[in-house]
Amino acid sequence: MASTLFKQVLHTDSRPHPWPLYAELRKEPVSLQDDGTYVVSGYDEVSALLRDPRISSDGGKAAPDSRIGANAPAPGTAPVFLARDNPAHDQLRGMAQRHFGPPARPGFVESLRPMVEELIRDRIDHLTGCTEFDLVSEFSYPIPVRVACHLLGVPPEDADTLGPLGEESVAGPEFLVDPRDPQAAAAKNHAQQELATYFVAHIERLREKPGQDMLSRMIHDDGPGSPMSLPELLGTATMLFVGGHETTVNLITNSMLLLLRNPEQLARLQADPSLADGAIEETLRLEPSVHLRPRVAVDDITLGDHTIPKGSSVILALAAANRDPRRFPDPDTFDITRPDTSHLSFGAGIHFCFGAGLGRLEGQIAVRELTQRLVNPRLSQDPPPYRPMPDLRGPSALRIAVDDVRPA
């Protein structure tokens, strides 16, 4: 039964409304699938495993024929810290972190606020005169791609080429692609290769002529553990580029989808823009950008009645955990003033999202400005079409009709 359910979750037909399936799955918070994978869907169980050192993020430790399999990095790219365990994880993450946030660079993310505000103001200005538009292509997608480019010193004119490559490079996540489907794997590898080729040349340019961006600082860093090797720089840069925008696109789109489906919550936010922070946290909980994350058990792990044997592939269903009624009262209700915002949408433990502060900043400004400036916004199509991926789940388009767009 649990196996059939999880297969249904993965099926593209379930993308618009996977929630009843997740609710069924949660009845057995740790469930064994017929291919030997364990799917974990309860809040307490997912939260515990995210922090458990007996669980690995290194796909290379999974059986090669498992759903998770070896996640081979693109040629010339070192395994990224997202897919590494300690001590290598902390060492690599530390080398990137000191150019991004506290303690070495406090206030950096906040210093990006004026740039993000300007980007968002400009994109909404572009909508002036429209009575209907696609939020994803006109707004949710271009904003995070340009922010990620800014972070890495990529010229804004390259954003339109790199953005689609980023999307293709995650289109067939390794734990869902059928390893026997060479076509799916080839498309993904091709996009990864193209991204790597771009970033090798870009890193060389920044070596010669550094800018003020984070990647230039990583290249020229002479702190502990530095310099990063070229494969490490390449892996980190492409991970920051892809991880920095693919998720935030979904956050912005999902926040508007939820607000337009819940007009009384939209009215509260319009009356009090300071509720934008709460609207973003509640969107993250209810419609997370990342639904599923892969892991490997490197020891026997007992959770309640189940022991996950050493060597097993494990899928952590963050999206199911966020709606666990044992944790959140009224879990399916969208409430932008919900007091408990301890969702798992940025993960937890050593892999807690590196860019959570930036993702939140972009989401908060976007939702505040859109709800202040769009006059009488409403959904033209509900449910919207979805991207095929079950893990990075989000609408591929969101058509919104408006009466007018107010000036900034």
Ligand code: HEM
């Ligand atoms: C709404 C926005 C975002 C969401 C929902 C999100 C979600 C996540 C999640 C769930 C993880 C944990 C993965 C795991 O444990 O396997 C993660 C890790 C990570 N995220 Fe984000 N992310 C967002 C924005 C960003 C941004 C803007 C950046 C870059 C600036 C970023 C970079 C990373 C990196 C590098 C990791 C790996 C951290 C590690 O392994 O130590 N993310 N993110």
